[in-house]
Amino acid sequence: MIDYAQKLNELLLTTARQGASDLHIAVGRKPIIRIDGILIGLQKEAILTPEDTQGLVLAMLKPEQKEKFLKYGDLDFSYSFEDKARFRVNVFFQKGYMAAALRLIQAEIKTIEELRLPPIVREFTKLNQGFVLVVGPAGQGKSTTLASMVDEINHKRTEHIITVEDPIEYLFVQDRSIVSQREVRSDAPTFHRALRSVLRQDPDVIMIGEMRDRESIATAMTAAETGHLVFSTLHTNSASQTIDRIIDSFPSDQQSQVSSQLSATLVGIVSQRLVPRIEGGRVPACEIMFMNSAIRNLIREKKIYQIDLVIETSLQDGMMTLNRSLAELVKRKEISLENAELASLNPSELRILLERI
Numbered sequence: 001m002i003d004y005a006q007k008l009n010e011l012l013l014t015t016a017r018q019g020a021s022d023l024h025i026a027v028g029r030k031p032i033i034r035i036d037g038i039l040i041g042l043q044k045e046a047i048l049t050p051e052d053t054q055g056l057v058l059a060m061l062k063p064e065q066k067e068k069f070l071k072y073g074d075l076d077f078s079y080s081f082e083d084k085a086r087f088r089v090n091v092f093f094q095k096g097y098m099a100a101a102l103r104l105i106q107a108e109i110k111t112i113e114e115l116r117l118p119p120i121v122r123e124f125t126k127l128n129q130g131f132v133l134v135v136g137p138a139g140q141g142k143s144t145t146l147a148s149m150v151d152e153i154n155h156k157r158t159e160h161i162i163t164v165e166d167p168i169e170y171l172f173v174q175d176r177s178i179v180s181q182r183e184v185r186s187d188a189p190t191f192h193r194a195l196r197s198v199l200r201q202d203p204d205v206i207m208i209g210e211m212r213d214r215e216s217i218a219t220a221m222t223a224a225e226t227g228h229l230v231f232s233t234l235h236t237n238s239a240s241q242t243i244d245r246i247i248d249s250f251p252s253d254q255q256s257q258v259s260s261q262l263s264a265t266l267v268g269i270v271s272q273r274l275v276p277r278i279e280g281g282r283v284p285a286c287e288i289m290f291m292n293s294a295i296r297n298l299i300r301e302k303k304i305y306q307i308d309l310v311i312e313t314s315l316q317d318g319m320m321t322l323n324r325s326l327a328e329l330v331k332r333k334e335i336s337l338e339n340a341e342l343a344s345l346n347p348s349e350l351r352i353l354l355e356r357i
Contacts, residue, residue: 004055012081014042021104027053027097036282037274050097057091057098078167088169105169109151116283117145120318121270125152130267131224135236140274141284142233143169150207150231154179159204164194166209195219208232214249224265237345239269239289240307243299263299267291271322273343275335283334285343287322323350327357
């Protein structure tokens with residue numbers, strides 16, 4: 001008889017020791033880990049049967065979690081492994097069988113320098129109010145960048161920081177600030193209830209783990225409008241696409257008002273990709289947009305397509321296009337041209353830029 005709790009611990013330990021970001025458990029395959037963006041099967045492990053995946057999944061669940069999982073078919077939660085590592089977990093059914101995707105959360109929150117983010121990102125942590133978004137595809141380090149900026153505030157300023165997360169990822173160690181971390185389901189019954197109540201908890205800084213829908217976007221903008229500094233993430237590819245997505249998430253009769261509100265509250269967007277380094281590991285390539293009068297007017301006038309040009313021509317103000325960030329990494333021989341083109345939204349423009357710099 002297999003001890004699935006012990007087997008789970010072995011897999012989690014292997015994931016942490018090999019520096020993987022993710023562990024995947026599914027029927028018909030060996031357990032798979034992701035290292036530097038590449039999926040690698042654990043060759044020493046056996047191919048998982050339906051009984052194996054069920055045993056491994058249920059070994060992570062408390063009775064009340066198991067009940068919700070069986071009722072709804074999927075569940076998000078955080079899982080701590082012997083105080084050595086924490087994982088963000090999604091368990092789900094596929095083809096009638098249980099499966100799981102586990103994301104390793106590093107115990108230590110890295111600084112902006114350690115993450116090799118552009119130093120200009122620190123400017124967002126000095127603001128007293130406004131709406132800051134970190135965007136990009138899944139698995140590109142958005143949560144890590146967000147945690148780094150919030151922790152910078154924790155160490156440098158005396159503020160009340162409230163996070164609303166589903167589930168809690170990074171654990172902040174309170175320093176100069178008070179940090180209240182609220183997890184959906186354990187600290188609040190729903191994401192929306194946690195967001196609705198956050199303004200009554202005397203926050204200075206609010207971190208919303210992810211913008212999920214129209215209500216969370218509206219709450220974030222209202223919080224920024226009423227004098228708070230709000231950080232969040234969104235699954236979009238660029239600053240201009242992010243603004244479009246926010247406005248389009250509202251009914252057409254509300255979009256003019258939302259455009260006006262967004263132009264007044266948004267202070268910046270960081271869009272990032274993690275690109276494989278030539279020497280191993282990954283490095284962030286970032287598009288950085290700071291709000292200025294030109295971009296405010298473009299948002300109000302619904303000329304979002306012109307924002308890319310403003311970013312491109314505002315290098316002296318600290319803004320940066322994704323292509324320029326990629327080009328500089330190629331020029332410094334940190335990443336290959338091939339990987340830069342894969343990460344770029346406009347590879348032909350990237351090649352032209354590389355010829356100029």
